[in-house]
Amino acid sequence: MQAAKQDTLVGxxxxxxxxxxxxxxxxxxxxxxxxxxxxxxADGLPNDLMVEHYAxxxxxxxxxxxxxxxxxxxxxxxxxxxxETAEQIAAWRKVTDAVHERDGKIILQIxxxxxxxxxxxxxxxxxxxxxxxxxxxxxxxxxxAGMQPYDTPRELTTEEVVALxxxxxxxxxxxxEAGFDGVELHCTSGYLPMQFLCxxxxxxxxxxxxxxxxxxxxxAECLQAMSDAIGADRVGFRINPGNTYNxxxxxDSVASHVALMQAATRIGVAFVHIMRSPVSEIDAFALARExxxxxxxxxxxxxxxxxxxxxxxxxxxxxxxxxHFIANPDLVTRIRKGLALSRFDRKTIYTAGAAGxxxxxxxAE
Numbered sequence: 001m002q003a004a005k006q007d008t009l010v011g012x013x014x015x016x017x018x019x020x021x022x023x024x025x026x027x028x029x030x031x032x033x034x035x036x037x038x039x040x041x042a043d044g045l046p047n048d049l050m051v052e053h054y055a056x057x058x059x060x061x062x063x064x065x066x067x068x069x070x071x072x073x074x075x076x077x078x079x080x081x082x083x084e085t086a087e088q089i090a091a092w093r094k095v096t097d098a099v100h101e102r103d104g105k106i107i108l109q110i111x112x113x114x115x116x117x118x119x120x121x122x123x124x125x126x127x128x129x130x131x132x133x134x135x136x137x138x139x140x141x142x143x144x145a146g147m148q149p150y151d152t153p154r155e156l157t158t159e160e161v162v163a164l165x166x167x168x169x170x171x172x173x174x175x176x177e178a179g180f181d182g183v184e185l186h187c188t189s190g191y192l193p194m195q196f197l198c199x200x201x202x203x204x205x206x207x208x209x210x211x212x213x214x215x216x217x218x219x220a221e222c223l224q225a226m227s228d229a230i231g232a233d234r235v236g237f238r239i240n241p242g243n244t245y246n247x248x249x250x251x252d253s254v255a256s257h258v259a260l261m262q263a264a265t266r267i268g269v270a271f272v273h274i275m276r277s278p279v280s281e282i283d284a285f286a287l288a289r290e291x292x293x294x295x296x297x298x299x300x301x302x303x304x305x306x307x308x309x310x311x312x313x314x315x316x317x318x319x320x321x322x323x324h325f326i327a328n329p330d331l332v333t334r335i336r337k338g339l340a341l342s343r344f345d346r347k348t349i350y351t352a353g354a355a356g357x358x359x360x361x362x363x364a365e
Contacts, residue, residue, distance in 0.1 A: 012304050012335055014312040019061065021295045021317060022233035022270025024105050024181050026061030029311050030332050031297055031320035033273075034064040034109040034184070034238075036077060038350045039357055042143075044069070044082035046091040051098050052358045056329035058104030061318060062297075064273070065095070067111030067186050070171035071164075073129055074112030074192065075122050078143045079352060083108060083171050089178045096179030107182040108175040109238065110168060110226075114192030115153040115201070116246050120144045128153045129160070131196045131218075132203040136247040141350070158206045161218060164192075169225035172235070182234035184273060185222055187260065190246025193219035193237075197256050200249030212259050220263040227267055236271035236294070237264060241287060242279030254282060258291045265293035273320065276300035285315055304335045330362040339363045 015029045039049050054063060069075045069082045082088045092108070099106045115130035120142035122128070130153035139147045156164070172183045187193040195201040196218035202209050208217050219237070227235045241257040250256050261272060272292045276299065277284040288296050296316035298307075307319035324331050327344035334341055348356020 011312075012308045012338075014308045015304070015319070016336060019317055021062070021297070022182065022236070023231065024062065024107070024234065024270075026105060026318065027059075027103065028061040028332060029318040030061050030307075030335070031318045032057050032060040032063040032325045032331075033299055033320035033322040034066050034186075035322050035326070036066050036080065036350070037357060038077055038079040039352065040079050040081040042079065044072070044075070044080065044084070044088055046081050046088070046095055048094075049354055049358055050081075051094050054095050054106065055098035055102060055104075056358070056362075057325055057331070058099045058102035058106075059330065059332040060104065060325070061332075062181075063099060063104060063106040064184055064320065065106055065108045065180070067109045067191075068171075070110050070112055070167045072122060072126050074114070075126075076111070076113030076117045076140070076191070078121055078141065083110070083174045083178065089174050092175075092178035092180070100179065105181045107184055107234075107236075108178070108180045109184045109186050110171045110175070111186035112164065112168070112192040114195045116140070116150060116190055118142055118148045118151055120148050129156050130154075130192070131156060131161075131201060131209065134201060134203070136190065138247055155204075158208065161208050165218070165221045165225050168222040169229045172226035172229045176230050176234075182236070182270070183226055183230070185219065185226065185235070185237040187219050187237045188240040188243050188245075188275065190243075190248040193222065194243075194248055197260060198248050198250035198253075199256075200251075212255060215256065216259045216263055219260055220267065223264055223269055224267050227269060232268040233270050235269045236273060236297070237269065238273035238275070238299075239284075240275035240277065241284045242277040242282045243275070244278075253279075254287065257284075258287060261288065261292040265291070269294055271295040271297055271317070273297040273299060274316075289315070326356075327360045329360055330364070334363055337363075
């Protein structure tokens with residue numbers, strides 16, 4: 001895992017000027033993308049390993065902490081953190097304090113999984129819920145019983161959807177109490193906001209289903225509620241037009257995501273975290289520049305040089321890296337100094353413990 005010296009990278013300078021995204025001042029244009037790593041305690045409490053992990057990466061201009069459930073009905077994975085209880089808020093505070101002590105900025109990704117999950121993961125008696133009672137194809141790992149099929153969810157009532165919007169408002173408040181500089185709503189990868197947005201997962205006939213305007217409502221209402229609670233300049237959302245992960249499908253993904261971006265623009269949220277589309281016909285970055293009025297954080301498949309070029313050319317305001325941050329806690333320093341990047345071990349991405357999480361050395365080490 002030791003990094004070797006190589007010729008200094010040319011043309012990465014655009015990454016190292018300060019940039020403002022909403023109310024948050026970033027020291028550079030390099031963002032750590034949210035990554036599920038399954039290191040929290042069994043009851044969703046962030047722990048000392050997570051404090052060490054995030055603090056080690058605080059030189060990023062911004063850290064987007066991993067997808068975190070606003071209520072336990074939204075838990076997708078074993079050892080996934082929550083932001084629902086006083087104990088979870090206090091535990092996250094240790095993480096944010098450690099990042100801020102190193103002059104870093106950190107926001108929390110709020111992620112309700114909807115139909116993605118298993119009763120073998122959630123506490124006894126906690127239901128799996130979704131816009132419609134449609135089981136996702138596929139399986140999820142459980143500590144209790146290995147790989148298990150996704151639950152068949154119960155369809156939410158209209159009143160329950162309204163209550164879920166309130167849960168997202170409270171999650172934003174809780175995140176600020178925990179010391180986060182802002183929040184990001186997870187609107188892709190087949191989780192709850194995307195389940196409402198897409199025709200393949202939303203068969204509702206109330207005001208949250210049917211027309212495109214109705215299908216956008218849940219995510220838009222969550223963004224509005226979170227913005228009302230903590231300020232729109234501290235709220236963003238993540239999307240990936242064309243994504244079919246977790247058995248998601250949509251008759252017109254471009255139209256759906258354009259409508260969501262336009263709604264978010266009217267609300268005035270600070271940023272969209274836009275992932276490169278897996279569909280070659282969709283230029284997600286161009287769509288975001290055309291239809292969203294706030295800052296753009298670009299994601300997926302960037303090398304340091306191409307990230308710098310994207311910033312220099314005005315394609316976005318920042319670029320996020322995921323995999324590079326796994327094995328390179330000092331990624332910003334390595335890019336700045338032109339040092340080689342270490343490779344991560346796929347076998348330890350989701351396993352419990354320090355291995356593959358806090359044991360990657362810096363270049364200096």
